[in-house]
Amino acid sequence: AVAMFAGDEDLRRTADGWLREGRLEKLGEWWVRGLDHDWAQLHRERTPRRVDVPLYPFAKERYWHDAPEEEPATLPSTQAHAHLHPLIHRNVSLIGMQAYRSRFDGGESFLADHRVRIGDSGVQRVLPGVASLEMARAAICLASGAALEQPVALSQLVWLAPFVVAAPRDAVVDVTMAEGGMLDIAIEDEEGVSLCRVSGQVVQALPPARLDLAHVARSMAEHVDASTLYGALTAMGLHYGPAHRAVTEVQHGDRQALATLHLPADLSLDERCLMHPSLLDGAVQVVAALMLADGPLPTQPPVPSALASVRVHAACGETVHVWMRAARGHAPEHGQWVVDIDLCDDDGLVSVELRGFVLRLLGAERADASRGVAESATPVPDATPEAVDDLMFYRQLIDAVANRDMSVDEALDLG
Structure with missing residues (x-):
């Protein structure tokens, strides 16, 4: 039924108003109902290029534009407050x-x-x-x-x-x-x-x-x-x-x-x-x-x-x-x-x-x-047994502190 009024001047002016006001959702609703509209008006400054997309529902390729990753902040940084800290x-x-x-x-x-x-x-x-x-x-x-x-x-x-x-x-x-x-x-x-x-x-x-x-x-x-x-x-x-x-x-x-x-x-x-x-x-x-x-x-x-x-x-x-x-x-x-x-x-x-x-x-x-x-x-081949034992002992102390089985002070007293 909308197609019958596609050439109506009042409807065309209404559609142009939706476009100027950015009400694209409203314009889209009428377009799918049959309203004919010149979509080139959306791109008056620069015409976008076409992208081929799959025509069947099983393709998994994404065609969304990925924004570039945010640059890490240095200390100091011009982007310092883009981060929590x-x-x-x-x-x-x-x-x-x-x-x-x-x-x-x-x-x-x-x-x-x-x-x-x-x-x-x-x-x-x-x-x-x-x-x-x-x-x-x-x-x-x-x-x-x-x-x-x-x-x-x-x-x-x-x-x-x-x-x-x-x-x-x-x-x-x-x-x-x-x-x-x-x-x-x-x-x-x-x-x-x-x-x-x-x-x-x-x-x-x-x-x-x-x-x-x-x-x-x-x-x-x-x-x-x-x-x-x-x-x-x-x-x-x-x-x-x-x-x-x-x-x-x-x-x-x-x-x-x-x-x-x-x-x-x-x-x-x-x-x-x-x-x-x-x-x-x-x-x-x-x-x-x-x-x-x-x-x-x-x-x-x-x-x-x-x-x-x-x-x-x-x-x-x-x-x-x-x-x-x-x-x-x-x-x-x-x-x-x-x-x-x-x-x-x-x-x-x-x-x-x-x-x-x-x-x-x-x-x-x-x-x-x-x-x-x-x-x-x-351990190197000529390491003494005492040196190997010392190395293992200190590793066990570090693991004990990391696992909260021992405090740093207790580890220092032992090693």
């Missing part, structure tokens, strides 16, 4: 599981300028181990519905494998409820390989402790300049570019060090990120001053292995002072250093406290650079 990009939660996913391509400052020599694989771009702390902290705030600047306490952290980024790849942060209001955090790669595990929760803000920086400095008579410090780190296989050279000055003495850090000039702070990777990694780099004082440097890089606890009070500013000292009762031995670290501002107000931070030489593990998976080292 500079290190936590998307919420991919399912029923019963909170989860977040991030995609890194290796061009980010914390990867491009943070490279580690991993055995025979050579120097690789590796996500700083301490970046896991900020990822876990942000995930806890997001999963709890708290503001991203809320104070957080973390405990019983263990690093299980390095995250090597030779090509774009994803990291996934899973959050599950634990006893006593705690949240368990598991950071994995896209294939489900565990990178890091930690527990934590949002905590009440407390008045920050204040360090007497002048008093701390008086007990340290030795000085190490930045070039010497980074030369030592390079010699051990830790290669830092400009974005990860935040340390400007170090004083040390009696198994402790006091350092000043400045955020590199090409970087900027993000209010959602309380522990900038460059500054937090710079705090850990100060261990090289203690190692220089102890004697000959090892040939393998020291990397994070475990951490008893972290308390994040506030955001780190562009200038940070770091007080590192050997943890009570733990002298450097067997390629292991256990330290306590405080980060504070110019007035000595502490923003981050790290207790029982364990660094081990990477030589005890063999890394698969293509996937970033750390595997147990295969």
